[in-house]
Amino acid sequence: MTTTVVASAAKVHSSVVEATELPRLIQLTDNLYGAAFSLMKLLPARYIIDQAEAAGTLLPGTPIIETSSGTFALGLAMVCRLRGYPLTIVGDAAIDRELYTRLTMLGATVEIVEDTGRPGGIQGARLARVEELRLLRPDSFVPGQYDNPNNPAAYGAVAELIGGTLGPVDCLVGPVGSGGSTGGLAAALRLSDPTLHLVGVDTHGSIIFGTPDRPRMLRGLGSSIHPGNVRHSAYDEVHWVTAPEAFHATHELFRTHGLFMGPTSGASFQVAAWWARQNPDSTVVAVLPDEGYRYQSTVYNEAWLREQGITPAANPAGPALVEHPLDAPSTWSRLLWARRRFDDVMVPGAHA
Secondary structure, three states: OOEEEEEEOOOOOOOHHHHHOOEEEEEOOOOOEEEEEEEHHHHHHHHHHHHHHOOOOOOOOOEEEEEEOHHHHHHHHHHHHHHOOEEEEOOOOOOHHHHHHHHHHHHOOEEOOOOOOOOHHHHHHHHHHHHHHHHHOOOOOOOEEEOOOOEEEEEOOHHHHHHHHHHHOOOOEEEEOOHHHHHHHHHHHHOOOOOOOEEEEEEEOOOOOOOOOOOOOOOOOOOOOOOOOOOHHHHEEEEEEEEHHHHHHHHHHHHOOOOOOOOOHHHHHHHHHHHHHHOOOOOOOOOOOOEOOOOOOOOOOOHHEEEEEOOOOOOOOOEEEEOHHHHHOOEEEEOOOOOOOOHHHHOOOOOO
């Protein structure tokens, strides 16, 4: 099927942020649409800064300190560079050389921390360092993407775009990290249709939805902490996908539809395409968070994949349905979360 782009009227934008913060809506199959962002985290970065300026908590020249090893760091660096705020990013080894270069060219100071083995893993170590820096600079501002309610609130604009262009949506599928995009989009879309089915995409080794904490090859989604912006009771369904499966879906998204996206987009596409096939009469939207240029030397590089012992491959059997997160096998798994609180799901023997 020919991929269709749902376009909006052209306009002159005041900055690259305004020009690129909203997604393109692209029809992938008869009932599946992709909300394809160039850099999704640019939207909450800009919105959080806007709200802090409006509240008077962020004054000209105020130093900004934040933790991120991915696209939120880049989005925040772009906004801070355009508005003149000095920025310090606390990250880890997931900040590759290319991202480090882009951050520093935008004027950000980048600190790399290591996992100290304390609870919360590397994300806990990063947050601890942010707190140390905040105490050293009491005049600073910390956006706090994991807990700041302005992160999910930023996606109201995307919900307006989706609703105004596609009309009613039956199912929203997206990767879960900070919880901002899926939680914020679902909350806004449910104002007009409370029955919207929300599917969160996670990976094994992430504790967000209750699997044991361990190293994760698939980055950009999942977490070693419980972000405050993840409202568990919003999710109808959760999928855990593996790196080989998600990387294959990432390649397939480009081969089939020409969408050169990152691995979190591949993971979202993998689950959304399956859900759309199972529910052919439903309108499904997949959140595709960022483009693939950062991953040319990794996910799109055969030599790197061989070095990691990864062979991208589809899982034709689809997800294994489980009744508890601790029952999830090490392959693609699915749990009917049923809008329950985390503690209610984690009770031994709990089922939807």
